[in-house]
Amino acid sequence: MAPAGPTDTARALRTEGSVVISVDAMGGDRGPGAVVAGMAESAAKNPDVRFIVHGPEAELKRLIGRRRELANRCVIRDAAGVVTMEDKPSQIVRKGEGTSMWSTLESVRIGEATAAVSCGNTGALMALSMLRLRKLPGVNRPAIAVLWPSRNPGGFNVMLDVGADIRADAEDLLQYALMGASYARNGLDLSRPRIGLMNVGTEEHKGRAELKQANDLIAANTERGGYDYIGFVEGSDLPSDRVDVIVTDGFTGNIAIKTGEGTAKLVGDFLKQAFENSVMSKFAALLAMTSLKRLQKRIDPRRVNGGVFLGLNGTVIKSHGSADATGVSSAIKLAFQLAQSGFQERLAARLAQSVAAADGAGGPGGDGTQPVAPNGQKETKGAT
Amino acid sequence: MAPAGPTDTARALRTEGSVVISVDAMGGDRGPGAVVAGMAESAAKNPDVRFIVHGPEAELKRLIGRRRELANRCVIRDAAGVVTMEDKPSQIVRKGEGTSMWSTLESVRIGEATAAVSCGNTGALMALSMLRLRKLPGVNRPAIAVLWPSRNPGGFNVMLDVGADIRADAEDLLQYALMGASYARNGLDLSRPRIGLMNVGTEEHKGRAELKQANDLIAANTERGGYDYIGFVEGSDLPSDRVDVIVTDGFTGNIAIKTGEGTAKLVGDFLKQAFENSVMSKFAALLAMTSLKRLQKRIDPRRVNGGVFLGLNGTVIKSHGSADATGVSSAIKLAFQLAQSGFQERLAARLAQSVAAADGAGGPGGDGTQPVAPNGQKETKGAT
Structure with missing residues (x-):
């Protein structure tokens, strides 16, 4: 269902200095209306933010059409399925393709967006992120930071x-x-x-x-x-x-x-x-x-709305399920800042460095514990 | 070091309607001055409260002598040793005799006071309480409730x-x-x-x-x-x-x-x-x-100062280490209320009841778990 690479409309979003955020319109307690309102709030404050937004196309078209701030700064990616708060992560991993959450992460995976934001089910979002974006080399358990x-x-x-x-x-x-x-x-x-x-x-x-x-x-x-x-x-x-x-x-x-x-x-x-x-x-x-x-x-x-998923090949921000427009806008702001600072590349580089150091030193010292990254992977993603 | 039973002075504290609280003057961050001030605050508000207070006699005599509210409502029990915040519970269990904390619990154990209050080291207080007061029948791990x-x-x-x-x-x-x-x-x-x-x-x-x-x-x-x-x-x-x-x-x-x-x-x-x-x-x-x-x-x-130790043969209140006079007084108030309500006896009766019920039923149901009280003890302490 997901496209194999960035579409032309998605490519057209990227302009000098702009940052594209992939937004899951569904799965939050307040529905897509609050998410689109949050996007509009962000867009009004920040001329450099662009969106690829995922959910049922007709509804999103209607909601976005009302917001002048979002004109020409937004691509809609149709996704009929919704991950609910009741869905178990294991179900979503098996059957989640076609949901707005899956589609949101896909935009980051294929590189058409730099960071993802979702108000949906935390467990499902983490499970899908691990499945689709994969863990960074040297990371055993990704974490959520607030x-x-x-x-x-x-x-x-x-x-x-x-x-x-x-x-x-x-x-x-x-x-x-x-x-x-x-x-x-x-x-x-x-x-x-x-x-x-x-x-x-x-x-x-x-x-x-x-x-x-x-x-x-x-x-x-x-x-x-x-x-x-x-x-x-x-x-x-x-x-x-x-x-x-x-x-x-x-x-x-x-x-x-x-x-x-x-x-x-x-x-x-x-x-x-x-x-x-x-x-x-x-x-x-x-x-x-x-x-x-x-x-x-x-x-x-x-x-302070926005938990950052750390330890993945891509930046994912989990917004509160009950986030209103202000909450969504604050999660988008965080995604924007991290994307702009090149945080993802620096984190990958830092972890790769510690993997290399751990390999060289044969572990973090003679305290009887395991070395930092026992798998010894060295692959990094565009480290600076 | 501790007396074998209530002394005459301790017996004289008990009058119609009065409740005797055993207070550890030492081990808190603010020293015995704050504890005695808290006792005075309680005594001023509550005519029915009496104290047995434990610590170095000379110092306590001096501090209490200054407080008119405490005249004739207070017995001092000399104890030279102090449990510090740094002491490990295991050390105190072995060498704690002679400390004010040990002596404080002893007054509850021998029945000359109904409840104990201490601002000292929580781990040590719990370990000593378990050693000296013993767990109630049917209780595996006592707990602190706030x-x-x-x-x-x-x-x-x-x-x-x-x-x-x-x-x-x-x-x-x-x-x-x-x-x-x-x-x-x-x-x-x-x-x-x-x-x-x-x-x-x-x-x-x-x-x-x-x-x-x-x-x-x-x-x-x-x-x-x-x-x-x-x-x-x-x-x-x-x-x-x-x-x-x-x-x-x-x-x-x-x-x-x-x-x-x-x-x-x-x-x-x-x-x-x-x-x-x-x-x-x-x-x-x-x-x-x-x-x-x-x-x-x-x-x-x-x-809300005062954690109550539940599951022991006796009521013990742990006050904050940093409690000032107001904090100590509030912990004493809680001790007084619980002592007056006969809480200790009711709790023991309730637990004994569930032990008996569990014995009768052979466990709390067919869910593959252990019965409530595998040891099947039925001894209670003055149950009502």
């Missing part, structure tokens, strides 16, 4: 994995450290990111066996990965300014990120109630409007 | 385990459900608490193998445990009003609780900054003072 509001000067920390895989052994956690450092270097512009490993305490004797092992492995690879290692961190360090990248398994990371979001939302609701409490406080809220709006913007989860 | 601010009418949810043990198998999770339900019934006054099991998604096929097994086990024991089971919940449900008790392993629970606290603190700091932003917003903050103070009180982690 930005989280923090006290750091840049305003954010990176956490990974937040749900690609519920398991991670010590070596996977080392790979997360390498990939997270690369993401922080390119996405947050930090020359030497500080890595922390999530645990239930900062003392070295605490936590599960694989965490103690990962603690040693990550500490032994600081030079190779171009990061500093600060050791164990706790849940309370998620917004801390003593760390830039928090490494954890996908089960723990998923619980942490959702707990953080839920708590921020609770406090926000309490705040709203507090200001609706009396005439006096309503008047005060009116006066403080600018400050309150700034606060709301700082803690708005839609502003 | 109250968390929620949208429920009562204002709180219960979560357990938040760090007693980093492991929990399906049967442990069932015990947590039983114990959590009992705590919610007595502590939050809910006749039929709703239990949720923490996972990375609400779909039945998601998560680790032991979670799927626990899902079946907890669902099969709703009548026995006197709870409703709502299935899997996510991190975002921590403050939700669709659940009362959230069951999880101690690793995940610890990360979740610290992430929640860290996030609430971050938003609080952002809020403060927002109101310091301009003359206008400072004026607005002044006007909104009452509302803001109410909000601060609602999200103040000191107000």
Whole structure:
């Protein structure tokens, strides 16, 4: 069903300085209307963004036709099938061809778009991404990384994995450290990111066996990965300014990120109630409007919408299933920034480098653990 | 070192309607001054609370002598040793006799106090509690339960385990459900608490193998445990009003609780900054003072200070290591409430009941799992 290569219309999207993003219009909780509205919001702010959008052609034509911002900046790729939130990843891997999600990834695979954005089923998107884009050499388990509001000067920390895989052994956690450092270097512009490993305490004797092992492995690879290692961190360090990248398994990371979001939302609701409490406080809220709006913007989860899939041959951004236009637009912005910075090529190069180094050194040191990339693959994709 | 039974001075503390709390003055980050200040705060508010306080006698005498609220309501038990935050639980189990923590638990063990409060090292406190107070019949792994601010009418949810043990198998999770339900019934006054099991998604096929097994086990024991089971919940449900008790392993629970606290603190700091932003917003903050103070009180982690150790022959409350007087006083209040409600006896009775039921039924159902209490002990402690 998918075309063998870029079509002429897709080729025509690429102009000097433009970046093409492949967008899955289907599978989000709010339907294609919210996705197209998000695309329009992005297009209005950013003259260099172009889209290939995937879903049922007639409906998309109608939605896009209403948006003047999207005229001549958008190619529609017809896909009748939709991956629902209830579909199991294993089903989609077998029968997903013909869905908008499959088609969205295909545009990245064949190179007509630089990055993909989808609001759909996370598990299915990761399974399809692994099947169609393939893992980068040296990567065992890809990870999903998110930005989280923090006290750091840049305003954010990176956490990974937040749900690609519920398991991670010590070596996977080392790979997360390498990939997270690369993401922080390119996405947050930090020359030497500080890595922390999530645990239930900062003392070295605490936590599960694989965490103690990962603690040693990550500490032994600081030079190779171009990061500093600060050791164990706790849940309370998620917004801390003593760390830039928090490494954890996908089960723990998923619980942490959702707990953080839920708590921020609770406090926000309490705040709203507090200001609706009396005439006096309503008047005060009116006066403080600018400050309150700034606060709301700082803690708005839609502003950090977009989990990046790391460890694949291609950039894929998972937007929240419930994302509205603002959320979709923020995920597109992230995709655009990463595509423009050449992040994918740099990450591949960095991982290839550590594979080569691991091959040369015969493993990351005499600590009885496996070398970084036991398969010894050296193939890279346009490394700079 | 510890006395063999209540001393005469300790006996004299007990008057009609009074409740004696055993307090560890040492081991917290702020030293015995903060603990004694918290005791004084409690004593000022509550005429029925009495204390046996453990630590270096000379220092405690000096601190308590300054507090008029504590006159004639406090017995000092001299203990020179201090368990530090750096001590490993295994060391303390071997060499902890003579520490204030050991002595604090001893007062509960011999019955001269109804509940214990300590700000000290959590791991050491749990290890000593298990050694000295012993586990309740039918309990494999004791758990630490905390109250968390929620949208429920009562204002709180219960979560357990938040760090007693980093492991929990399906049967442990069932015990947590039983114990959590009992705590919610007595502590939050809910006749039929709703239990949720923490996972990375609400779909039945998601998560680790032991979670799927626990899902079946907890669902099969709703009548026995006197709870409703709502299935899997996510991190975002921590403050939700669709659940009362959230069951999880101690690793995940610890990360979740610290992430929640860290996030609430971050938003609080952002809020403060927002109101310091301009003359206008400072004026607005002044006007909104009452509302803001109410909000601060609602999200103040000191107000929910106190993890309850469940599954032991005796009530032990772990206060935050960094608790100030307000935090300590809130932990004492929780200890007092639980002691007064006869929670310990009811929990023991409930667990003994399920042990008996499990013995009778030969396990919780034909799902291939172990019965609730394989050891079949039936001994209870003053069950009502």
